[in-house]
Amino acid sequence: MLLWAAAVLAASAAGGLQDDARAAAAEYGVPESVLLGVSYLESRWDSHGGRPSVSGGYGPMHLVDAAAVPKGGHHHVGDPRGDGARPMRMAAPLPPARPAEQTLQRAARLTGLPPDVLRRDRAANLRGGAALLADEQRRLGAPLSSDPVAWHGALTRYANAGFANEVFEVLREGAGRRTDDGSLVRLPATPVPAFRTGGATAAECPSELACEWMPAAYERLGKGDYGNHDRLGSKRRVDYIVIHDTEGTFRGIPTLVKNPRYVSWHYTIRSRDGHVAQHVRTNDVAWHAGNWDVNSRSIGIEHEGYLAKGGTWYTEAMYRSSADLVRHLADKYGVPLDRAHIIGHDNVPGTTAKTVPGMHEDPGPYWDWARFFALMGAPIQGDGESGSEGEGEGTSVIINPDYATHQPTFTGCVSKTSAKLCKPQGAASVWLHTEPRSDAALVDDAGKRPGAGSTFSVYDHSARATAGQRYALAGTSGEWTAIWYLGQKAWFQNPPSSPTAVRANGPLVTPITDKVKVYGRAYPERSAYPSGVRYQEHAPLPYTLRKGQYYSLAQTLKGSYLAAGSYNPAKHVTVRGKLRYHQIQLGHRVMFVRADDVRVIS
Structure with missing residues (x-):
């Protein structure tokens, strides 16, 4: 042998x-x-x-x-429902199979x-x-x-x-x-038929994916208590599709999703073959993002995998199944195929200053966003210019390093607290420094790590920008580019020979006063709430915008709140207000500012 x-x-x-x-x-x-x-x-x-x-x-x-x-095991901790009006009491999951x-x-x-x-x-x-x-x-x-x-x-x-x-x-x-x-491999196009069907299924999927219907639990647990998602009686608005990783195996999913005291999400995709299972109807609200405003306006998709352990890798089968599914859902609900609407769990904002440090980090820097968007037929690209010269009103850049060759330093792959360097591999993120030098300190995130500096941990995105995210340009210096990030100038290396960002078009906002507040939820004004529905406080996050700063604008919307506290969907109430918000790219996460506090620059 x-x-x-x-x-x-x-x-x-x-x-x-x-x-x-x-x-x-x-x-x-x-x-x-x-x-x-x-x-x-x-x-x-x-x-x-x-x-x-x-x-x-x-x-x-x-x-x-x-x-x-x-x-x-599956990574949900805290309150994935993210609704202060009805906090979730989550049971510990069973050990994964x-x-x-x-x-x-x-x-x-x-x-x-x-x-x-x-x-x-x-x-x-x-x-x-x-x-x-x-x-x-x-x-x-x-x-x-x-x-x-x-x-x-x-x-x-x-x-x-x-x-x-x-x-x-x-x-x-x-x-x-x-x-x-180093092998050069070619597979010539072959004239074979397209197989589009995979048998009858109750799942909401493109027919070629042959998805499995694996329903989540919807059970009454006691007076005013039920799980593990909210059913709606009418079509809802969907603004986001949220990409997660499971931090566990696919075989553990049936046990978890059928537990009424556990969390829920809409779909899970298996790594080895791209198999898709649906658990919650897309018109219903799953408890997956840790922010009720985002939950009520999003679809959550889990991908079998681990953010960091051992530097593991995702399969092409998973990327392609996910791309087919996301493209299908985006078309169904009118969700733009960009990084302001197709977001990671790590891009979801905290609901209050207290919740920001505990918000999740998946799918992390090893998720290949550029590959993912290319498979959806919406490649990440700018206005055709690779440089970033010049700055001022209306100027922005899109982060877009070459995934295969861009291999930044990370720690934390062996364990969350380990200082050992991760094995070099492609990544979608760039590190952000306080000055245009590689030995300069990383920028700080006062919300994510209050009182502590940023680290190079794969779990710490306090000083990272990721492929597809658009930021306002704040300056250039040699091979370095600065963006406005969490109220400060943040520098990343962007050499012309191997650019990590491209020039971009798109609207920006700039504060019209100093100390503009930022929010993690776009909730309506007090006067919009009918009798019997508790007013949801406008809790500002620990960030402040000042005059002279600029941030990319993704969408403008009026405040709304889904009051869902009954097992009977007919008793849910959607509160719609007149207060207008702009969604901006403030740091690694998307956030909201009141429209009256900023000026829009086309």
């Missing part, structure tokens, strides 16, 4: 991934295009330096070893190769994936055909119908890229 493993390693070193895939496909009777299509969805043909994915998958074929899945998939061990049995070789050797990994596909075809009683179309059933068995449909979408489009180990 050791001699065989040595022979495999020698063969791998002799050629690139394309040659390895061709040899594996020929050995097991699988069309090369099908093998490359599956591998593209599972890893984009990358080996990730032998590191496992968020679901314990290794190598270009994402062979899963359950022992590699980081331990951890371990994943059942053991494709690494199964591939070892089929190929005779040791699991360790399958984990770390590219050629062996591809052989393992080809063996698995061929085995699924044989189990169907189907021949090992050279026609890719004959493999749709085996692909469905290998993962699910949505994954099989997406493989054929990749074959139709074709693909090509240089992988992280």
Whole structure:
């Protein structure tokens, strides 16, 4: 066995991934295009330096070893409902289940190769994936055909119908890229049919995703107490789609979402194959964001994964399923495909000064926003200029580093308090400094870390700006660019040879008085509340805007509040006011200012 493993390693070193895939496909009777299509969805043909994915998958074929899945439960703490009028008493979740998939061990049995070789050797990994596909075809009683179309059933068995449909979408489009180990791989476009349906389902999804309906609990728990979401009797306004990560495995999701004393969200997407499960109807309010105003106007999507543990990576299958779903929902509800409306949980504002430090950090800097938006057909781009010269009214930039080559320093991947550096990998964020020097201090966030300075922790976004976010330009100095950020000038490195931001168009706001207050909720004025509905205080956040500062404007809206405190949806009341707010990009999170306190610059 050791001699065989040595022979495999020698063969791998002799050629690139394309040659390895061709040899594996020929050995097991699988069309090369099908093998490359599956591998593209599972890893984009990358080996990730032998590191496992968020679901314990290794190598270009994402062979899963359950022992590699980081331990951890779902990450919700505090009050995900985020409504002071009805705080949520959340039960502790049960321990997460371990994943059942053991494709690494199964591939070892089929190929005779040791699991360790399958984990770390590219050629062996591809052989393992080809063996698995061929085995699924044989189990169907189907021949090992050279026609890719004959493999749709085996692909469905290998993962699910949505994954099989997406493989054929990749074959139709074709693909090509240089992988992280230097291999140049090309998958020519193949004239195969588009598979759009995956069987009848109650889920609200594009048909090609073949989503699963896995309903969340909606139960009365006592007088005036129920869980774990709010049902509405009429169509609601949706302004945001919120991207989360689960900090746990997909197999733990059914137990969690069916617990009426736990939180809720609308969808979960599995990493290894992009499988989508829906839990709450999109017209109903899930308890996921920690801010009731955002909850009442958003759809929450969880992605199987971990913000930081071990530097794990997300699959192409997950990105593509999520992009298809978000594009579908954005079209249905009229949500703009930009970073002011498609936001991370880490972009949701706190409701009061007290809640700001405990607001969540997911999906974190390793979520590839640029890739995500490109898959939605809405690539992150500016006005065509890569520089950032000049400043003044109406000038702004969009953060957009090259994810693959931009590898900033982070700590905290081993544990939340660890000072050990994370393994270098692509990231979507830039660090913000008080001066245009790499050795200058990071800017501070008085709300996130009151009385303490910012850190380089992967969990600390106090001094970070992320791909797609638009900021007002505050100045330039050599290779450095400054933006207005939390009431201060914040500098990031933006060299012309490898720019991390692009010039952008878009409206800004500037304060008309000093000490303009900022809010985490766009709630109506007191006079708008009818009898029987408690007035919601306007709680300013610990930030102040001053004259001469500028912030990007995303949308203008009138204050509203959904009073939902009854198991019976007919008793919910929506309060609509006349007080107008502007949503701005103040720091890492979006926030609100009263329209009368600022001037809009087109």
